[in-house]
Structure formats: structure tokens, C-alpha cells
Amino acid sequence: MARKTGSHADITGPRVRAAALQLFARHGYAAVSMRQIAAEVGVQAGALYLYTPDKQALLFDLMRAHMREVLDRWRDEPKGLSPGERLDAFTRYHIRFSLDRPEAVFVSNMELRNLTPEHFAQIEAMRRSYEDELEAILVAGRADGTFRLEDSKLAALAIIxxxxxxxxxxxxxxxxxxxxxxxxxxxxxRGAAGSA
Structure with missing residues (x-):
């Protein structure tokens, strides 16, 4: 019997993802087996394949969901009008978002090397979109004299x-x-941006 009695896809699927995230953050992707994830959820190892094709797909799904949430929530965040206000909003947002999801942040940053090239390219594009949001703020601030910085891309990466x-x-x-x-x-x- 693959599925635990009383198991439901809408309950077990999220539990599989939560267990995988916790185990990947604690032990690292390479050190975690599908059996360990199954044991954490309380199902047989074979039952995991009802929710994900393999461990790589599970890692990719976790990272993609994280980046979608990063981008979607930033899109909805009140930002202000001036570059200074927008930079402050970005700072507040990134700290709050990250502190509420430390495991997801850790996995998304530390496990990039374990993605297949195809998956890496997709996550990297999403990360670049987020970096571009900050860089646009810095470029606008440099243009209106709010910020003094030499390289807006480097500053964006350093700030993040x-x-x-x-x-x-x-x-x-x-x-x-x-x-x-x-x-x-x-x-x-503000100091890193060379705030005037």
C-alpha cells in the first residue's frame, strides 16, 4: 500500500514539500534521501512519487515556488514614489520576507549548485528579475542625484x-x-547606495 491510511493529496503534498525543505536546509540536498523525506512525512518511500517525479524535481519546485513568492509579494508591496522611499521599501520587504522564511532562503541560495542546468537557468532568470527590481531603483536614484554609486548592478548584488x-x-x-x-x-x- 503506497499511501498511508487517511492520507490526502492536498494534505500530504504540502507535507512532503515542507519536510523536504526542512531536511534540505538542515542536512543539505545531497545528504537527504527520498526515504528520509518519506519517514519525516510518515509515508512509504514509494508514495512520494505520487507527489514528485524525483528529488531533483522536488528541489526545483521548492526553489521555483520560493522565487515566485518573492517576486509576487514584492510586486504587491507598497513602494513609495522617490528612489529613496523605494529603496527603503525594498530593504524592509527583503528583511521581513527572509526572516519569515529562513529555510527557504537558505535552500534557495545554497542549493543552486544541485540544480540541473535547465532548472538552474529558470531559477537564475527569476533571481535576475528580482535583482533587476533593485537595480532599477538604484539607477533611478543615480539619475536624480539621490544615490552616488559607480556600478548599479554590483551595488544591487551587494545589497541583496x-x-x-x-x-x-x-x-x-x-x-x-x-x-x-x-x-x-x-x-x-542607504550607505551602500551612496545616499546623498
Whole structure:
């Protein structure tokens, strides 16, 4: 019997993805087997293939869903009008989004090397779209004199790396609140953009 008694696709499918994400974040994609994922979910290993063709497809689906959410939520985020306001909005958004999903952020950044070339190209294109959003803010700010920077692409990549790094050290209940982290990062990001 492949499916556990009482198992339903709309329940088990999300549980498979959640278990895979947690295990990939904790142990790394290469070290996790489909059997481990199945054990975490409480189904037989063969039952996983009702939800995904293989482990590679599962990794790709997790990363694609993450990037879709990054892009969709940023699209809906209030941004302000000026480049400075938009940069502040981007900073707040990226920190909040990342801190709410540390495992997904970790897997999306650390497991790119484990994607097939075809899957990598698709995820890389989505990542580039997000980077382009920030770069457009920086270019607009450079054009109107808000920012002084030499290379907007390099600045965008550096800012995203700095913002994403918050997931590695932030702890709820620690020395800094989320709001304080956002304020401090706002100043650092403005500095990286050469805010006038």
C-alpha cells in the first residue's frame, strides 16, 4: 500500500514539500534521501512519487515556488514614489520576507549548485528579475542625484547579499528587534547606495 491510511493529496503534498525543505536546509540536498523525506512525512518511500517525479524535481519546485513568492509579494508591496522611499521599501520587504522564511532562503541560495542546468537557468532568470527590481531603483536614484554609486548592478548584488545575510544571525528575542534590524539595515543600505 503506497499511501498511508487517511492520507490526502492536498494534505500530504504540502507535507512532503515542507519536510523536504526542512531536511534540505538542515542536512543539505545531497545528504537527504527520498526515504528520509518519506519517514519525516510518515509515508512509504514509494508514495512520494505520487507527489514528485524525483528529488531533483522536488528541489526545483521548492526553489521555483520560493522565487515566485518573492517576486509576487514584492510586486504587491507598497513602494513609495522617490528612489529613496523605494529603496527603503525594498530593504524592509527583503528583511521581513527572509526572516519569515529562513529555510527557504537558505535552500534557495545554497542549493543552486544541485540544480540541473535547465532548472538552474529558470531559477537564475527569476533571481535576475528580482535583482533587476533593485537595480532599477538604484539607477533611478543615480539619475536624480539621490544615490552616488559607480556600478548599479554590483551595488544591487551587494545589497541583496547583505540583506539576505540577516537570516544567518537574527534570533527572535535576541538583542535587536525586527524593527530595529530594519532601521539599522536601512542606514547601511542607504550607505551602500551612496545616499546623498
Amino acid at each position: 547579499a547583505m540583506l539576505t545575510g540577516v537570516t544567518g544571525w537574527f534570533r527572535s528575542g535576541g538583542r535587536l528587534s525586527r524593527d530595529r534590524v530594519e532601521q539599522v539595515y536601512r542606514g547601511m543600505v
